[in-house]
Amino acid sequence: MLYPAIFMEKALLSGYLVFYHIILKSNKPPRNIMNKEPVLLPTPKSITTDPGDGKFLLSEERDIYVNKAKVQDHVIDFFGFFWKNFKLHLRITAIRDREYKQEYEKGFFMYISGKSIPDSFTSTLVDVAESLPLEGYDLTITPDEMYIISPSIRGFFNGVLTVQQLWEDIEVKKDRTTGKPLVSLPCLHVVDYPDLDLRMVHVDLKQQMHSLEYLKDHVRMLARYKINAILWEWEDKFPYKTRPELQHKLAFNRAETVELMNLCTMYGIESIPLVQTYGHLEFVVKLDKYKHLNEDQSKQYSPDSTLDVCALHEDTMPLLRDMISDMISYHPKSRFLHIGGDEVYTIGTCDRCKQYIKEHGHGDDEKGKSKLYIQHMNKVIKIVKGFGKIPMIWHDYLLKYPEYVDELDKDTIIVYWRYGKDKQPNDFKKEMNFFKDKGFQVLAASSVRSDFQYAIPNYSMRFQNIHELHLALGTSERGKNTGALATSWAVCRSPMETTVPGILHFAESCWNVKKVPFTLATVDFTTKQMLSQYFYMPRKLWEKHGALLRNLVSCTVPPQKANDLGIIAGEIRSAIDAWQGMRRDIQAGDYTVENIVHGLKLQEMKVDMLMVLNELVRILDEYGSGAGKFLSIDGLRDKCRVIDELIEKFELFQYRTREVYEKVIYDAELLMEWKYRFQEPREYLESVRDRLVNARLSLEMLVEKSQAVQDNLVHLDDKSFPRDLRHHVLEIAGNLVKWESGNDSLPPVESLEECVTMVDTMETASIDGALVEIMSEFQDALSEAAEKLDHLIFSLAMEKLQQGFIRRF
Template identity: 25%
Template sequence: MFIYLENLDKEEGTKEEIYLIPPPRYFKIKNSHKGIISEDSKIFTDLTEKFQYIIKQIQDVLLSFSLKNPLEVIRVQHIEESPQIKTFLEDNISFFPENLFNTVSVKELYRVQGYLLISNDSKLIIEADSIQGIFYGVQTFIQIINSAKDKLSLNNMILLDFPALQIRGVSDDISRGQAPTIENLKKFIKNLSHFKINQYYLVYMQDMFRFKNYPSIGENRGAYSKENLKDLIDFANNHFVEVIPIFQTIGHWDNILQNPDYWEYGEFPGSNSLNIANEEIYVMLDKMIGELSEVFSSEYFHIGADESFDVGKVNSKHYIEERGLGNAYFKHYTKVYEIAKKHGYKKVIIYHDILYKYKDVLENLPKDMIIMYWNYSIKKNHSIIEKIKDYNFPILVSPSIMDFNRIFPSIDKCQQNITNLIKYGYKKEIIGEITSSWGDYRNKEIRENRIYGFIFSAMVGWDPSKEINKANFWKGLFIHFFGILDHRFIEIFSKFRVIQEKNLLHTRTSSYYNHFFAHPFNKNTSKYKKNIKIKGFKSLISDMDAIIEKCEELGKIIVKNNINIRNLSFVAKHIRFYCKKRINSLNIVDFHLKRERTVLKDYCIIEIENLITDLRNLLNEYEFLWFNCAKEDGFKSVNQKYLWLLKFYNKKLEDLRANKKWENPNIPSELIYLDSNHIHQIHTTFYKKTIQIDEQVEQSFIQVIAGCFSKIFINGEYVGHVISRRTLNYVGIENNIQIFNITEFLKKGENVVMIENIDYIGGIGPINVYGIVTLSSGEIIQIKTDKTWVGSKTNEDEWINVRSFGRPPKGTGGLNYPDFEKNIHSRADDSMPFNLNSLVSRMRKKYFWLIKVIVRLFNRYNIIE
């Protein structure tokens, strides 16, 4: 197959710098002579009508580069019919070093994905054995002319190229809140195919697909229809990208298992894992995979199977004890493998992190199953790959762009992780690499910023044996993604890198959002003041102002992907606000601690008014950027975090103007537990509180955070349940804190509030309850967990006083007062209130005392916000 251009205008010139991503395997500029494409140039090709869209891509690019009219296209049946083209090709192949072409052209990866490109004597040819190779040659051709100042010329050159790795792909998290539109997914696929990515994985499809057999799965999640995905896959096929589902088949099922209709399939309500002792799960998996197979046409199917932490804890406990965990996993993986094969998937992929621990699995798993080894560290050696390799499995490696829970991906760590893991894997004869992105904790970060790390991985994955020239990579990215090379790009990305590397925000990159959304006036002590680090923030604010200005300037001159410039500007605005917020928080502490504070008060009021204006503008911009790339589903959840912050500032303005003293903004309820005697066991704890009501109740609400799984009873009547666990997944985070209207359950006289808590993960089963009872007189009675509550393991007469970790932010982090009437629960960090029990469940029982000491130290030094 070939594309041949003739009648290029000749010109004496100089050798221009050419930035190619990925760099070709063999590339040489012969001399400074140039061929310039003009309207007199012609295209000859043997591509059939089916692939004329590739020719159209060339035509569209040339027209965008100032060519006035499309080139004439002449169809040739076969290169043998055109001696001139055949002679040009044969004559110029001789310019490659001795035997290079003959050696390369017989390699399998050259035949299916490779190409040659030759420019000489006013002619150019792209030739390949496959249409995919032709497509890749066209992408390189576009980058060559895009690197030229006039955008239409290229030096005389010879280029021979093919990938070192069969598979080069990305794994895109679409499931944790920010579900991209089909058009946005197409944009990613189009851009990444230009850099020769050939696989695109959608994470996680078990609850992001509209299943006919299970219609409640994926509701209000932005789940995709068959029609949506078929349209996407057809588009991807034209760009030689396979779209592949990552469909979890054992772990990461907590989004679905939050729903009582599916509890029978899990280890326990809200479990992370399916119950592999229940044969009915295979009926369900069979139906679901069958529906997916009607849409996803790739030979590849990813069955997930990572992080199945809850297997064997409850419903499958007896089954696992009888068979052994390794053998049980092997049987499960094999059943799922057979289901995938039954539905036409020839190549089944599975994550490594559970299976590699069990000899039963490694010895007996089908040897054509592909193991995906994921690791997000920057280390250079990976012994687990060697262990898996010893059992003769094909291996994919999966590094990360390091974007999870960050305002901007960690550039340096991302590059080190991608480079080190892929290079090591290549030495161990892996078949490919899939670079992942993750949207942990609601996917607050705008997804457009994932593209830079994905493109970097495309470069490394094409030929891991090459030395990485990062400076050339970034220059090439700016030219080919934005259309220009401008020093301001380098300044912007360099500043973001420095902020991360030198920790200029005084917090871990993955903790940024925790501080950003935290109540700005949570405490007012001198110790808290010392804990607010703002060194260098004024300078950083100036730097962010400069970046915003640069983005505005670049937005006026870049050729394409303008929205990505706007995203960069938003990141700078976000960081700027963060710095201003922390400075203001420090000033407010000063205001409350000082006696002479009239001038400071006026200054704080003006500062907060400006912050409110900035925050509203920031939220408006965030909303625009979200809806530019993602569906509505998931936005409300993140939007509420910004609205809480606005509410906190408006409340502080009211208090300052009214000369009110500082009041603790956190609910008064404490995190209580009974004892630590049952750590690492599944155990039930009953908590009880009696409340006296002497008037008619107008309305009453209660907010509950469970110690895993709680049932709420008022006067013996069941009210509802709450599942609270540390999770990265969207539905679990959304449901971790629940509000109930309990008005109808209350009466005059004694009322008993009882919580039956089952700790399925083996922690200490702590709970936090806050509620109000509004009486007809207007009096409000608070319901709050504290040491006046009693607990029991039997719900009989053996009730004893509970223990406490204190009120927020102790133990739980900040928990502001909920808006009961609007059913908006307390603002909480997405992980902090649930981390304590999770941590206890994973450590040795004898070290529980250390947890208590750490919490006391955190409280003493005001570390928890």
């Protein structure tokens, strides 16, 4: 079994392992393993393999030299990888004082050979350490020696990770004399470095609180693909010291938070906190103690809305200062602090802010709001800089109210976020340059989980969004570009595992920023990387599963926006089959596949639901406009049966969702998932079914009364019953009886209502009493059926415009 060493903390002293089950049989004959260049993630800048299939023999007798104690954590990762997988016991050989050279202070290295470090290595060390970017590394494997050199500890770790990604090209056999393992590594030369300095993934805890162990696994996974920063959006899931009332009951305690932050540091990941300082502070102002800070006092808290603070209230800045101080105390090694600043929807609502806007806008409301926004954010920035941190801010309100952008502190990094296809790369670039030209550094934020699609991310947009944001940003320009961020919004509620394809694509895209437009060929390459380095699938099986991510692109478009739901339904079915079918060929990541398949099945339910409802609305629209027939009684029964089947599927998926989620989410959060995903859609389906049932029952009663009317009116003459009324009633009643037997269309609602009116004006004095009662019952049935049909048609037409909840499951 092969265990990536990045899943081993401190030489496995904790005893905690996340196992990746990859079978490597030691009795396999040697293979010509390097006739294909390995597919690594991210792709190295330069990789040269040995055309002669050369090997470096790694054994316990090899001398392993390192120049600095700081690299020992990552050397342990290296040693742990070979011990756990090949039972190869490696150890460091000390460099004797008389052999130590001043040049060894340059950079960080590990040198492995059967002899002392040669003099020629010294010049190589200096050249590499001085020429490569900070996170770059040189990995060299020849038949005689192996070494990793980097200017930084993180770069050294990147080299160790690349060695571990050679898993399929590593061979092992036993020494016939000693019985000890002999491990052969392919000879190659890698020179590598990232295009973007900061490669950050967002972890949003505000609406999905995961277990500590689950988040630790997520950190390890990100580190494996050379992600070097996490943006932690804690909100109320943080152990506030100064204002403990802000802390949610599920928040991590101080020890747990420190443990998580230390793990990030161990794996070279910078933990950057995000503190909301203007908008999105509903978790604060919903509390009685802080309700007076709500900018719009007419708005109350709800889980689906945002609330802002008043920028001018005297209690606001002390609150923000305390929150920032607490957050920094748990993120001492972070260079940055994100101060939010997006979507301040109620800015300028309270009386004092209105007055400020009036005075400073001089009649221009947008100008006044810009002044208020910049003044407030500059106050926050001053606090952040006072703690020695570099502030980051979302870009949107700087573009919405740009009049005073020049007054924003230029030390602030602008986080430019765009998640859709509404703009082209040149538009993104133009907007980024708006800030660069003013002297700001820019960080580009795409998304791996957005669109408010709860089942699974919209991969018809996610891959392209990542690619085009990075294309517009370009490679790192000193003083202009900071890096890239992949946001992942918990409010979209799909499990974090469903974002893995997007994260892997992001890891490749910000390490190697593409200079060409997006095509699906880019997705195909990410598929190979994912199969090899996430699912540990042997390369001989890649072609068989090469369309996995194309499947996601074609079938995860929001069904509400799809032109043909029938096509989408078929593509979802194909994707489910493809992802389920690949499980027999993978040797890791089964839980990720489980979540993606579950998300696709929820997506399939969503499409099934929309197809039923859209067909029903179409039938009702055509009937209402006179362009089509209404359903028969049997047709109504059939529609109710289909809806009942959907409701039963809801029941099943409720419990299946619990099984999938309870492994990683606390029970209280799980109950929220149930409510958001299933309660409202299920109640809606039940409501539609009940309305159909009511319409059917009223129509059945109307048909029964119509038959009675026919039986009693057909033989009457004009003296016994008014001629025009008799003719009209018999026509309506006859049509209803024929409709029930399938031989005619249901009369329009207007005709039923007209008949009700005519019967209502009937003179009853000259009509037989029994017939009057029959006509009265017919009139009541007509009135009820018309009312039920009218309500059904109108309500479903209106609700079709308001089916946003359907995205939630």
